[in-house]
Amino acid sequence: MAATNGTRSVQVKIKRFQPGEKPEPYWQEFRVQVEGNDRLLDTLNKIKWEQDGTLTYRRSCAHGVCGSDAMRVNGRNRLACKLLMQDLGSRISVEPMLGFPVIRDLVVDMDPFFAKYEKVKPYLINNEPLPRTERLQSAEQRERYDETTKCILCGACTGSCPSVWANAEWVGPASIVNAHRFIFDSRDRGGAERLQILSDRTGVWRCRTIFNCTEACPRGIHVTDAIEEVKRAILYGSTEGD
Amino acid sequence: MIYHKFDVVIVGAGGAGLMSAMQLAQGASIAVVSKLYPTRSHTGAAQGGVAAALGNLEEDHWKWHMFDTVKGGDYLVDQDAGEVLAREAIDAVYDLEHWGLPFNRTPDGKIDQRRFGGHSRNFGEGPVRRSCYAADRTGHMILQTMYQQSVKNQVQFFNEYMMIDLLINDGQACGIVALCLRDGTIHTFHGKTIVLATGGYGRAWRITSNALACTGDGMAVAYRRGVPLEDMEMYQFHPTGLYKIGILLSEAARGEGAYLLNNEGERFCIRYAPTMQELAPRDMVSRFIVQEIAEGRGINGKDYVYLSVAHLGKEQIDAKLPDITDFARNYLGVEPYYEPVPIQPTAHYAMGGIPTDVEGRVVMDEQNTVLPGLYAAGEVACVSVHGANRLGTNSLVDLIVFGRRAGKHIGAKWLPESDFAPLPSDPDAAATEMVEGLLSRTTGETQESIRAELRDMMMEYVGVVRNDERLQTATTKLVELKERFKSIRLMDRTRTFNTELMEVIELGNLIECSEATIAGALARKESRGAHYRTDFEKRDDVNFLSHTLAYRSETPGAPDLRYKPVVITEFQPKERKY
Ligand SMILES: Cc1cc2nc3c(=O)[nH]c(=O)nc-3n(C[C@H](O)[C@H](O)[C@H](O)COP(=O)(O)OP(=O)(O)OC[C@H]3O[C@@H](n4cnc5c(N)ncnc54)[C@H](O)[C@@H]3O)c2cc1C
Ligand code: FES
Numbered sequence: 001m002a003a004t005n006g007t008r009s010v011q012v013k014i015k016r017f018q019p020g021e022k023p024e025p026y027w028q029e030f031r032v033q034v035e036g037n038d039r040l041l042d043t044l045n046k047i048k049w050e051q052d053g054t055l056t057y058r059r060s061c062a063h064g065v066c067g068s069d070a071m072r073v074n075g076r077n078r079l080a081c082k083l084l085m086q087d088l089g090s091r092i093s094v095e096p097m098l099g100f101p102v103i104r105d106l107v108v109d110m111d112p113f114f115a116k117y118e119k120v121k122p123y124l125i126n127n128e129p130l131p132r133t134e135r136l137q138s139a140e141q142r143e144r145y146d147e148t149t150k151c152i153l154c155g156a157c158t159g160s161c162p163s164v165w166a167n168a169e170w171v172g173p174a175s176i177v178n179a180h181r182f183i184f185d186s187r188d189r190g191g192a193e194r195l196q197i198l199s200d201r202t203g204v205w206r207c208r209t210i211f212n213c214t215e216a217c218p219r220g221i222h223v224t225d226a227i228e229e230v231k232r233a234i235l236y237g238s239t240e241g242d
Numbered sequence: 243m244i245y246h247k248f249d250v251v252i253v254g255a256g257g258a259g260l261m262s263a264m265q266l267a268q269g270a271s272i273a274v275v276s277k278l279y280p281t282r283s284h285t286g287a288a289q290g291g292v293a294a295a296l297g298n299l300e301e302d303h304w305k306w307h308m309f310d311t312v313k314g315g316d317y318l319v320d321q322d323a324g325e326v327l328a329r330e331a332i333d334a335v336y337d338l339e340h341w342g343l344p345f346n347r348t349p350d351g352k353i354d355q356r357r358f359g360g361h362s363r364n365f366g367e368g369p370v371r372r373s374c375y376a377a378d379r380t381g382h383m384i385l386q387t388m389y390q391q392s393v394k395n396q397v398q399f400f401n402e403y404m405m406i407d408l409l410i411n412d413g414q415a416c417g418i419v420a421l422c423l424r425d426g427t428i429h430t431f432h433g434k435t436i437v438l439a440t441g442g443y444g445r446a447w448r449i450t451s452n453a454l455a456c457t458g459d460g461m462a463v464a465y466r467r468g469v470p471l472e473d474m475e476m477y478q479f480h481p482t483g484l485y486k487i488g489i490l491l492s493e494a495a496r497g498e499g500a501y502l503l504n505n506e507g508e509r510f511c512i513r514y515a516p517t518m519q520e521l522a523p524r525d526m527v528s529r530f531i532v533q534e535i536a537e538g539r540g541i542n543g544k545d546y547v548y549l550s551v552a553h554l555g556k557e558q559i560d561a562k563l564p565d566i567t568d569f570a571r572n573y574l575g576v577e578p579y580y581e582p583v584p585i586q587p588t589a590h591y592a593m594g595g596i597p598t599d600v601e602g603r604v605v606m607d608e609q610n611t612v613l614p615g616l617y618a619a620g621e622v623a624c625v626s627v628h629g630a631n632r633l634g635t636n637s638l639v640d641l642i643v644f645g646r647r648a649g650k651h652i653g654a655k656w657l658p659e660s661d662f663a664p665l666p667s668d669p670d671a672a673a674t675e676m677v678e679g680l681l682s683r684t685t686g687e688t689q690e691s692i693r694a695e696l697r698d699m700m701m702e703y704v705g706v707v708r709n710d711e712r713l714q715t716a717t718t719k720l721v722e723l724k725e726r727f728k729s730i731r732l733m734d735r736t737r738t739f740n741t742e743l744m745e746v747i748e749l750g751n752l753i754e755c756s757e758a759t760i761a762g763a764l765a766r767k768e769s770r771g772a773h774y775r776t777d778f779e780k781r782d783d784v785n786f787l788s789h790t791l792a793y794r795s796e797t798p799g800a801p802d803l804r805y806k807p808v809v810i811t812e813f814q815p816k817e818r819k820y
Contacts, residue, residue: 019738037573049690053733053742058282060453063489063569065382066282082572103424104739110279123390124342133296134339136351142344149344149376149383153281187342 007033010085012043015095017102018054025102036086040094041069044080057106064218067154071106072097077156077216097159099168113155116171120179120197125190141186148181148226150219157213157223163206170206171198173213173223180226183233191233199234207231243670247432248273248398249657251418253405253460254439255280257288257381257641258620260388260397262437262602265649267395270657273431274397275420277404277455277744280389284441284453285641288381289492289566291373292338292638293361294331298352299371304328306363307372309813311636314360314523315593315629316771316781317815318473318789318808323625325811326600327636327643334642335374343387345376356562357497360523360633360820369521373635378494378565384638403429404744407673408436408463408616409666415604415616416663418463419673423744426737428677430669434662435615435652438464438596438604439645442621443755445748447589448701451483451490455748460622462751464596465758469604469613470791470804472624473594474755475762478632478772479706481527483588485546487573491566491585493634495551496520498562502531503548503582504539510547518820525631525772526820528587532706541584548582587706593632593772594762595624597791597806601655602648607791608806615663617652619645626789629808630771680743686731689746696723696752704760709777713764720760721799724753758792761801766790783815 010032017025030047038046041059048055057080058068064082071080072095074088100108151174158164158172179198183191198204204227213223248271252259255276266272276283295302307328312319339345339353346354355371363370376383392399402423409417409430417432440460444452465471481502482491496502502520504510514530515522522530535545551559551567556579559567567578576583596618597605604616620641627640703716727750734742768782769775787808792801 018736020736037575039573048742049688049693053688054736056734056739056741058741060278060282060455061284061287062454063287063573065287065379065565066278066284066453068278068282084573107739114279118393121394123394130340133336134345134353137347138351139347139349142347145344149386150379151386152286152382153279182342185342185344 007035008090010034010090010092012047013091013093014055014105016105019104034085036084038085039081040073040083040085040088041081043085056104065152067152070097070154070156070159071095077160079154079156079218082218097155099159099161099164100155110155112168113158113174116175117153117178119171120175120194121190122178122182124182124185124188125193126187127189135187137186144186145181145184147221148177150221151177151181152219154218156216156218160212160216162210162212163208167206169202171202173207173227176204176227176230177221177223180230183230195230195234198230204231204234244427244429245432246273246429249433250435250437250652251275251431251433252437252439253418254283254441254620254622255399256283256439256441256620257285257384257388257638258645259437259439260392261642261645262439262619262649263397264388264391264395265646266653267392267397270653272397273400275400275403275405275418275431277402277423279401280392280399281385283385284456286382286385287453288384288638289378289490290358290494290497291356291375291380291635292335292384292642293358293372293633293635294335294374294639295328295372296332296335296353296355296374298348298355300363302363302370302372304332306365306370307331307361309365310361311627311633312629312813313366313818314633315631316818317787318476318626318629318770320626320809321811321813322809323600323627326647327627327639330643331639334639334646338384338387338642341387341391343376343383345374356494357521358634359493359496359521359527360518361635368517373497375494378492378563381638404747405440405459405463406676406747408467409669410467410613411663411666414614414663416665417669419670421677423739426740428670428674430665432662432665434660435617435656437648437652438616438618438622439620440622442592443752444589444591446697446700446752446756446759447705448697449483449486449488449586450589451480451488452589457748457751458755459748459751460618461595462754465754465794468793469596470606470793471594471758472597472789472791473626473762474592474758474792475766475773475790476593476630476771477589477759478524478591478593479528479587480524480590481531481587482549482585484569484573485584485586488588489569489573490588490590491549491569491583493524495549495563495566498558499554500549500551502527503550504534505541506539510534510539515820522820523631523633525774528706529774531587546584546586549585550582551578552580552582591632591637592621593624593626593628593630595622598623598625600625600647601651602644603651608804615660617648619648630773677743680732680746681735683729683731686729687726688731688733689742689749692723692726692730693749695719696756700756704763706774708763708773708775710764713760716760717764717799720753720757724757724798727753754794757799758801761799761803762790762792765803787815
């Protein structure tokens, strides 16, 4: 086991927004004692529970699977529950993700994000008669879309994308990832509909291949590659593996 | 008062809630109320798989699955319910596949299946491949798939609304009261039917695999309104949580062949369970570990042992166990390709909960008297299909089978025959008073000490090993905490997204659930499944082959306890050997 013992003091600078109390966002610094293998989320909890109960953020699973706590940490979108304090230095800045309206402190409004997700028809479309048991799918066919099934809809990719910051209408990387998940599923018959949706003005072509999304994804999804695959599918009309 | 009216109000958007919603999406007016965005629900954390006797790789039968469930539950399972679970698992899994769930596949394109603890062929002869899975993120795939289907069916969600009260009028459930986190407003949902699908309460223990949101809200809210809680003393500790953090390393690891090792490098499970070895049921494996540690065979003399997957090889690990090996890397800095992973038992799953019949209807007493209009499904409910110990992969089965049955029963039977019961006068009075009380109090202690002391107490005294003395200590402490909670103070007295308010209400709920747990454990003077007492080491079928029903009383720490017989159809209680 890596050595992780020993407490130390860190300074956490948090961008606060307390509607009703103060009209403008402001920065506030907290000093906290942490252990090396504490998560950033543990540190936020410590601040909230011991120092300032008004500090506001979302969280649930605390191990990187529910997608609640995406936030901008030292300038990059991360899940607070996947970051260990030992990897963060002693001065840490935390702010809400960019490109989302802020509700309070680190909590952003996710409704527009989910609305865009819904736009790409993120569900299996297949009206053929159902077999009595399972539909067959080969291991290779299953592998074809494996990567994009991992998405936890945390918004880290979308919130890191300069094209999203520039144009709030754009569907953004997360929606395309979820479209990809079905477009390349051999059981799905809705690929053409989705490609149609994604080929319009607010669709894939606004992606400038900046790779921020891929870097931000806490699930290690190669988001930009997935977007490129969707672009190619639109251009060449094929969803076969390449 | 902000008022909403729906035929069906489903509280909870995890696997159970969404499965019920799917059955009702065409036809009835339904609302799904959830304190989290649906995809944040704890179902998404389930790893290993969902059991169904599909027999895709080797012979299997639902009856074997039923037997394993009953035996695994140390014969506290209601066997009529166990039969439904095992039989209907098969079609429920096909439903999931038809909705697009990306299961792993066999070479001939069918759903792949793997071994899991306690699941056997031919009534206990040896392990069988019964768990259908999608890598080690089966719950994630289930939750995503059901949410996708809800989007398709345009289900109406009230996200980040927290239920804080349940409304019962003249013996019929008729609504809930919820706090809207976004702006702090109180909403009354008037419903012909209420479905509670709010999940478990693992956060009552210090070391747990459960999400911060798993605070037993549905159980506590119902308990306060006179609904009994069943078999709460039956709480499962999963053997393999990451040391000190509790994050789960799925039994799938052992299903794929991982070993448990003590400080001598010995596979100690073989000594205790020669046939099933590491794949004996969880209550037993957790006890094996505790025993090894007690006898000085923990690693470095500490309170943990090793889980080793290294011998499976990189390829197998990456294909079958990618996420959980990442957890070990990320949180403990251990590389499972080469190093064993430090693990200890972690509070994991509530076998108990709100009593229901096999249609998901909440029942109020020993005679199974139905409370009209109220249903419960998922971890919040106790059907009881898990008895004294749940088998791995049987919770996801529970969600989809009984979530589905509840939904179908509501649609086909209850809605056509029933009418809206009127709301009680001032329906949101109690909820408003609680919230306003919390928001206005300016003196008293803040939440942290109470929470920490509760979780430490439950870990120390209401864990894997119990006895009279420990449980008495727990009762005293609980009464003290309940009293202190009455004058708890918030630092945050604003209304917009007040998560401190939410946490404090959750803490109050954890205290209620803990009360029923401790009282049930103290009164159950035997050892059965997850409930193990050093002062009563044997199972006692003469006195305790029955379900505990705990009713909240006015005396803190002392709910009224009643007992309901277990339904036995086919399998007579026998000693459990693995
Ligand atoms: C780490 C882990 C791994 C697991 N792996 C497996 C596995 O491999 N196989 C298996 O069978 N089981 C597994 N389990 C168990 C299983 O995942 C859970 O028992 C199951 O998912 C619970 O589902 P649920 O729908 O009952 O509740 P949850 O999924 O917990 O959902 C509860 C819902 O209720 C809502 N809610 C709660 N309180 C309120 C309130 N007050 N107001 C409004 N809404 C509220 C929440 O927002 C959420 O939507 C695992 C559990 C854990 C912790
Ligand atoms: S809290 Fe669930 S992803 Fe961080």
